[in-house]
Amino acid sequence: MGRTNIGIVLNGVTGRMGLRQHLLRSVLAIRQDGGLPLSDGSVLWPEPVLVGRSEAKLRDIAERHGLTDWTTDLPAALARPDVQVYFDAQVTSARVKALQMAIDAGKHIYTEKPVAETLEQAIDLARLADAAGVKHGVVQDKLYLPGLRKLARLVRSGFFGQVLSVRGEFGYWVFEGDWQAAQRPSWNYRAADGGGIVLDMFPHWHYVLEQLFGPVRTVTARAATHIEKRWDEEGAAYDATADDAAYGIFELDGGIIAQINSSWAVRVNREELVEFQVDGTQGSAVAGLHHCRIQPRAATPKPVWDPDVPTTQRFREQWQEVPDNDTFPNGFRAQWEQFLRYVAEDEPYAGDLWAGARGVQVAELGLRSSREGRRLEIPELDR
Known part of the structure; x- marks a missing residue:
């Protein structure tokens, strides 16, 4: 079987968790192991698009890890037809606006927690994602x-x-x-x-x-x-x-x-x-x-x-x-694989934005x- 690319906007990779756990030990680790095997025998291949506020930091991360796709323009990244998933590891105060933009752009949502600073915001996000018909998940690494x-x-x-x-x-x-x-x-x-x-x-x-x-x-x-x-x-x-x-x-x-x-x-x-x-x-x-x-x-x-x-x-x-x-793999990677299979194959997934709202x-x-x-x-x- 062949290989299917899945574009993933990773916003917040200049931070400690976004870089170490989500980019290096999850998305790039999946690529280093040949991609994510799917049930039909094909392979899902993550194509990361790095997003952040600092051009210098993004360029440095990309060069150190053999990547070329990065930008400080989040709306432009979300407008790309080759991007299917938006991931957020920003500071909490910046998360809601970015998630709303990604949902409006029709992207599937995967995000660090807390999903919002207030319960009202968290509920609004979950309802918005449901209404848009996008799949959504929240990091539950523990x-x-x-x-x-x-x-x-x-x-x-x-x-x-x-x-x-x-x-x-x-x-x-x-x-x-x-x-x-x-x-x-x-x-x-x-x-x-x-x-x-x-x-x-x-x-x-x-x-x-x-x-x-x-x-x-x-x-x-x-x-x-x-x-x-x-x-x-x-x-x-x-x-x-x-x-x-x-x-x-x-x-x-x-x-x-x-x-x-x-x-x-x-x-x-x-x-x-x-x-x-x-x-x-x-x-x-x-x-x-x-x-x-x-x-x-x-x-x-x-x-x-x-x-x-x-x-x-x-x-x-x-x-x-x-x-x-x-054998216990890196917990962040294990959940990334579960979420990507949820997107690609509609496998069961419990940790959605509603679960994130209950946490908030x-x-x-x-x-x-x-x-x-x-x-x-x-x-x-x-x-």
Whole structure:
């Protein structure tokens, strides 16, 4: 069978995630492996069109990776008949306008999250895409992590029995930027630019909880700005106006309680930068980016509380490693392949703009919960 080209506008490739995960480790990696095999024996060949605001940065990226198709003119790129897909990895504040332009141009949509800064904008985008008849998807990379895939396998197998609770810890210390450069862009800490850890991470936690354990029905959250002064990429001091930590409680169907802490102002004392502990009647698991460890009911130790006697138990040694039993590709690439098959072959795809809107909804309600100091129910979205 032959090869079918699919033009993809990649907007935001001058940023860290857009460049490393989406261009290099996904789209170009697919090309390096000969394209994406389809069910009829043909191959889908991605043709990237790089888009951004800086000619110099785009030219440098293109030259370093053997590409020639780049532009700072997004409308011109979207007008091209050889382009079928628009991908957005810009800063959140620039995303809605670009997605609207792409939908109006009849392009299929794939985008980083959050899809918008407000729920109203996110719903409008989803409705607009549905009305235009274009296919749409939102990045849900955490579901493709090896540790989370092992955790999903445990859920499907019935390992936990009745799931009782989920506890998540995410974060690391992001340097302020004065004596060491920050590991994240400065816009993350400015509310006016769409920054904040709630808007960034609550959409992640929503799709992880929703797809692994069930619908999320309520949220209670406390957001905080622990570090109030930071320094930007040019070394200039600025006031941090966005939240850099959030402490959330989510109630799911079946009485499951999830507690997830997110922070860019925490020092790591765990195996990985994110870990989820799931406790059930028949067993427990701790999953991170790559590893997953379990403790079944029959092998659960029997600790006894005695503050006067030092414990001799080594609790972390009492867990069993879940084997890989599979090959786990880069999670961003795996979802790119799934989305491209959805476009080319209409394969099932769950993470659409409506899923993205539900993530924005949880973030918006989380911020409101923090302001008002109360638990909020999460209503169904009106399509």
